[in-house]
Amino acid sequence: MSKHETTAPAVRATGIGKTFDTKAGPVQALTDVDLEVAAGEFVSLIGPSGCGKSTLMRLVADLDGPTTGRLEVFGKSPAQARQDQDYGIAFQQAGLLPWRTVADNIGLPLELHRMDRSARAARVAELAELVGLTDFAGSYPDQLSGGMQQRVAIARSLAEQPRLLLMDEPFGALDEMTRERMQTELSRIVAETGAAVVFVTHSIPEAVFLSDRVVVMSPRPGRITTLISTGIGPGVVRDEQLRETTGFFEKVTEVREALHGAPVGSSAREGR
Secondary structure, eight states: OOTTOOOOOOOOEEEEEEHHHHHHTTEEEEEEEEEEEEETTTEEEEETTTSSSSHHHHTTTTTSSSSSEEEEEBBBBBHHHHHOOOOEOOOSSOOOOOTTTHHHTHHHHHHHOOHHHHHHHHHHHHHHHHOGGGGGTTOOOSSHHHHHHHHHHHHHHTOOOOEEEEEETTTTSSSSSHHHHHHHHHHHHHHHHHEEEEEEEOOHHHHHHHSEEEEOSSSSSOOOOEEEOOOTTTTTTHHHHHHHHHHHHHHHHHHHHHHOOOOGGGBBBOOO
């Protein structure tokens, strides 16, 4: 069985709840979250600020633990999946080390896991080509645009060939034109790697453009209110023409209505 072949879903959340203890008392961030993300599926989490989108991602990443419920990543505990390097993470800030070149930033996870130098160099070259930064491998972060820095961060998150990519508003700090270019690039990269993606965003068009399904969450305590299939099949090229189609606008409207609590058709409610 290859790295990307598995019978277990990438993520399975059952009855997940999360409560934080604060000085003002307990704060319930998530309640009764049930979600399954298939291997190779791209799922976006969208909802109002504070609804628990990033909290749910942190639970999947084993950066925190749920208060209630059960969470599995490829049939394992999040802790075991982390140890097995089953997932990579990219955040809103690229988080690059300024004293390291693009190549050295991409290769950092491989270096930490003591990969052989020649094998590491080959993998870094492969990733730099994947994200279109071969000519900038020797450059430093302060010589790159914001979009290029995010491409380095994405390449770094893919260094160990993860089966799952967790992304928390990675394009949120970019201008609109750069953001749209990065969305197209990400869709290409994901198609080439076959990784599943859980993507947190506040942008409805971004969620629809990138995703197989959009998960709409309620205000705190966060719970899943609607699952919307975008209907964009795996063979459809995600490019500027897609953004101009009637189907794209209809799905953007459907997600917006779901966010505002308007009823949506039962055909939009597609769980796995």
